[in-house]
Amino acid sequence: MADHSPPLSAVSEEEPLTPLDRRYLTMVRCLTALTLVVPLLAAAGVELAGLPLPGMAIGPVLLIAALLLLRLPRRRYRASGYDMAADRLRVVRGAWWRRDIIVPFSRVQHIDVAQGPAERLFGLGTLVLHTAGNHNSSVALPGLAQPQALAMRDAIRAHLAAAAR
Numbered sequence: 001m002a003d004h005s006p007p008l009s010a011v012s013e014e015e016p017l018t019p020l021d022r023r024y025l026t027m028v029r030c031l032t033a034l035t036l037v038v039p040l041l042a043a044a045g046v047e048l049a050g051l052p053l054p055g056m057a058i059g060p061v062l063l064i065a066a067l068l069l070l071r072l073p074r075r076r077y078r079a080s081g082y083d084m085a086a087d088r089l090r091v092v093r094g095a096w097w098r099r100d101i102i103v104p105f106s107r108v109q110h111i112d113v114a115q116g117p118a119e120r121l122f123g124l125g126t127l128v129l130h131t132a133g134n135h136n137s138s139v140a141l142p143g144l145a146q147p148q149a150l151a152m153r154d155a156i157r158a159h160l161a162a163a164a165r
Contacts (some may be wrong), residue, residue, distance in 0.1 A: 017081030017092055020143030027122045028073040036065045050063050084140055084152060087159065089129065091141050092137045107131045112158035114140075115150045129156070 019026045043061035047054070072095070080093040112128040119125055125146040130138045144152070 015083050015084055015090070017090075020077060020080050021124060021145045023122045023124055024143030025073055025077040027118055027124060027138050028076065030071060031072060031118060032069050036068060041066060042157055077143075079128070080143065084155070089139075089141070089152075089156070091139055101139050103129050103131060105156055106163060108156060108160060111153050113146075113153050116145065117153070119146075 006062075026106070040058075046057040046135040064157055075095040076093075079095040082092065083090040087106070088104045091103070092100055094115055109130050109132055112130070114126040114128055115124070118128075119142075123146055124142070124149075125144055126140050126142040127144055128138055128140045128150045141149075
């Protein structure tokens with residue numbers, strides 16, 4: 001099978017990215033809130049044990065929890081996106097450690113649409129492209145509306161079928 005994908009230098013980093021579904025931000029915030037329950041309960045327990053100064057334990061924990069709950073998921077959401085062209089998928093994510101991955105469809109071996117319990121609850125899905133090789137051999141694109149993930153999977157499958165003819 002011939003590789004008709006553009007050279008990586010032909011793919012512009014200036015191309016606008018399609019944002020993830022807004023429900024992804026809500027889901028990440030809900031999962032973060034569930035994670036923060038334990039430290040908040042522990043700080044409340046320390047407070048009830050009677051610290052010399054009220055708020056000494058719960059104050060810093062509430063401040064950190066607010067930062068983690070409000071600021072970081074929004075940053076993560078804004079730093080993520082994708083661009084699907086006729087022959088490739090570009091996935092960008094990471095607020096601190098930025099990853100910009102380009103997967104030519106000619107390299108795709110198989111495609112999955114995954115959906116965990118939280119994603120099902122929010123109507124989201126994760127498109128996963130598996131490529132040959134062992135390092136970074138799969139690329140996941142979370143935060144898609146489930147119908148969008150299925151449509152992207154079908155479009156990539158159609159491209160692969162057309163290229164195989």
